[in-house]
Amino acid sequence: MTTPPAGRGEDGQSGDRFWVVAERVGDRVLRSYTALVYVFLFAPIVVVVVFSFNAGRSASEIVGFSTRWFTTAWTDPFVLKALRNSLFIAASSAVLATIGGTLAALAMPSVGGRTRAIFEQLTYVAIIVPSIVIGIATLIFLVTIFGWLNGWLAFLLPTNPPRLGLGVHSIIAAHTLFTIALVNILVRTRMRSMDRTLTEASEDLYATPWRTFVEITLPQLLPAILAGSLLAFTFSFDDFIVAFFTSGQDQTLPIFLFSSIRRGVTPEVNAIAASLLGITISLLLLAGLLLRGRGRRAGSAPTDSVAPSLGAAPDDATTGTP
Amino acid sequence: MLALLLFPSALWYVLFLLAPLVVLAIVSFGLRSPNGGYTPALSLVQYLHIASRLTPVINTIVLGFAGTIGCLLVAYPLAYTLATRGGSWKTVLMALIVIPMWTSFLIRTYAWMFILGSNGVPKILEGLGFGHVQLLNTPFAILLGIVYNYLPLMALPIYISLERLDRSLLEASRDLGAGSLATLRQVTFPLSAPGVISGCLLVFIPVMGEYLIPVLLGGGKTYFLGNALADLFLQSRDWPFGSALATGFVIVMVIVVAIYTWATRRLSSPGREGGLL
Numbered sequence: 001m002t003t004p005p006a007g008r009g010e011d012g013q014s015g016d017r018f019w020v021v022a023e024r025v026g027d028r029v030l031r032s033y034t035a036l037v038y039v040f041l042f043a044p045i046v047v048v049v050v051f052s053f054n055a056g057r058s059a060s061e062i063v064g065f066s067t068r069w070f071t072t073a074w075t076d077p078f079v080l081k082a083l084r085n086s087l088f089i090a091a092s093s094a095v096l097a098t099i100g101g102t103l104a105a106l107a108m109p110s111v112g113g114r115t116r117a118i119f120e121q122l123t124y125v126a127i128i129v130p131s132i133v134i135g136i137a138t139l140i141f142l143v144t145i146f147g148w149l150n151g152w153l154a155f156l157l158p159t160n161p162p163r164l165g166l167g168v169h170s171i172i173a174a175h176t177l178f179t180i181a182l183v184n185i186l187v188r189t190r191m192r193s194m195d196r197t198l199t200e201a202s203e204d205l206y207a208t209p210w211r212t213f214v215e216i217t218l219p220q221l222l223p224a225i226l227a228g229s230l231l232a233f234t235f236s237f238d239d240f241i242v243a244f245f246t247s248g249q250d251q252t253l254p255i256f257l258f259s260s261i262r263r264g265v266t267p268e269v270n271a272i273a274a275s276l277l278g279i280t281i282s283l284l285l286l287a288g289l290l291l292r293g294r295g296r297r298a299g300s301a302p303t304d305s306v307a308p309s310l311g312a313a314p315d316d317a318t319t320g321t322p
Numbered sequence: 323m324l325a326l327l328l329f330p331s332a333l334w335y336v337l338f339l340l341a342p343l344v345v346l347a348i349v350s351f352g353l354r355s356p357n358g359g360y361t362p363a364l365s366l367v368q369y370l371h372i373a374s375r376l377t378p379v380i381n382t383i384v385l386g387f388a389g390t391i392g393c394l395l396v397a398y399p400l401a402y403t404l405a406t407r408g409g410s411w412k413t414v415l416m417a418l419i420v421i422p423m424w425t426s427f428l429i430r431t432y433a434w435m436f437i438l439g440s441n442g443v444p445k446i447l448e449g450l451g452f453g454h455v456q457l458l459n460t461p462f463a464i465l466l467g468i469v470y471n472y473l474p475l476m477a478l479p480i481y482i483s484l485e486r487l488d489r490s491l492l493e494a495s496r497d498l499g500a501g502s503l504a505t506l507r508q509v510t511f512p513l514s515a516p517g518v519i520s521g522c523l524l525v526f527i528p529v530m531g532e533y534l535i536p537v538l539l540g541g542g543k544t545y546f547l548g549n550a551l552a553d554l555f556l557q558s559r560d561w562p563f564g565s566a567l568a569t570g571f572v573i574v575m576v577i578v579v580a581i582y583t584w585a586t587r588r589l590s591s592p593g594r595e596g597g598l599l
Contacts, residue, residue, distance in 0.1 A: 044433035107327035130531030137342030
């Protein structure tokens with residue numbers, strides 16, 4: 001690799017021209033490469049969606065346009081049951097995470113430095129620990145605890161004791177660990193960039209702390225809270241691995257999809273996949289719009305709003321490690 | 323008073339993060355009872371047993387490293403192009419890269435299973451006269467799956483570090499007679515190192531726990547740690563051994579994060595703003 005200054009030293013004129021051309025070529029190469037990466041990122045998703053509208057059974061050629069596989073998929077009672085479970089789990093986890101994560105974010109500025117540091121560390125740990133570890137650990141923890149509690153229940157209520165077991169509720173509990181941390185980070189990021197002068201003005205005008213909160217703080221935080229709950233919903237709705245370990249006998253849509261794929265790829269699988277993608281992407285666009293709007297209103301450059309916020313989880317997780 | 327608001331999340335962290343990890347560690351010191359359950363004990367037998375699962379551990383480490391490097395090689399030029407040539411489309415273009423990360427991991431992996439399967443790319447290649455090519459159920463397919471799925475996690479921190487890069491340093495380098503390549507090598511690369519390290523960590527840790535990619539794209543032939551864990555917990559129900567394997571994994575992860583923290587601290591020496599990503 002020749003370094004430019006060397007070339008320049010010998011023959012200034014033609015050397016310069018050479019580097020101008022080289023830079024232009026480099027620029028072209030980089031731009032074309034980037035375009036290719038976008039094709040790489042989206043082509044697989046597009047292929048699945050296209051084949052989900054294929055009239056034929058074949059996975060290799062398109063016969064014609066049809067929505068018959070969507071009809072087949074969405075009239076299957078097992079699919080509908082799995083969908084109901086998934087929606088219930090995602091909604092519950094999103095609500096719990098929004099409440100828990102937001103309350104904690106509000107409390108954090110006023111708690112002691114040590115408590116706050118420990119809490120922040122736990123938030124990052126909750127996000128960075130791989131899902132499979134969370135799934136396994138929650139599985140053996142809950143099975144152990146349920147075994148012990150069931151013993152007591154049988155002792156206390158000898159006739160017809162209720163039995164605790166894995167299922168929809170244990171999935172909600174396990175998902176909410178990640179989603180609480182996610183909402184907490186998003187709301188805290190927003191709080192840090194908030195305009196303090198408004199709060200101070202409100203206090204100077206003798207507003208009660210509650211009124212300042214309701215009329216000044218909350219409206220500024222609302223977009224981040226809503227975006228956080230939408231992202232929590234999508235995470236929970238799409239998660240396979242945590243649910244795989246903690247689901248017991250219950251099925252979620254990703255678990256159903258996984259077992260269908262393992263049994264053999266059918267056009268219904270593509271239709272379910274395409275529907276799931278449709279739901280997730282609509283929710284993401286909504287979350288993106290909320291986070292973007294927030295950036296504009298705060299007067300900061302929109303550059304910093306959408307992309308880093310969507311990736312706030314992993315990004316912040318590492319930024320925060322001391 | 324306000325501190326009470328911390329309670330719901332704190333409760334969740336204790337009940338569903340700390341307690342499960344503690345139980346995992348306790349079970350890892352136990353023994354397997356004859357009927358397949360768990361007998362409390364204080365023994366290291368399970369940890370010594372890890373040697374019997376060397377193949378998945380080696381597979382995970384080799385493909386984990388290869389996948390991380392693959393992500394880095396694909397993501398760096400991408401992040402560089404967006405940060406330096408993105409113009410007013412920067413945000414939208416970056417969001418387009420991040421969005422797939424939030425869609426279903428299962429579907430993204432399945433999409434490649436569909437494309438690499440016998441009716442997909444191999445059929446097209448055969449039509450072009452390349453003969454029979456096996457793509458699905460090979461280590462290559464796993465590598466491709468890793469690069470595809472984890473690319474956003476690598477691109478985002480690199481992009482952020484390049485975005486925040488002080489432009490005046492690039493101009494200074496140019497004014498001092500350095501050409502584009504020299505500036506790239508002596509200014510841009512070193513200053514984006516924190517982003518690269520974050521990206522590698524963000525990719526490497528979850529890849530180590532990967533389960534879906536080896537199952538769907540490796541056909542179960544190239545077995546990962548995650549597959550071994552799923553088998554031990556869901557099929558053979560050997561909890562103590564599975565817990566030892568999982569605990570070992572968590573310990574390795576903690577060591578990796580500790581090295582990362584140490585490395586970023588060294589890189590962000592005092593006086594350099596925004597060193598941490």
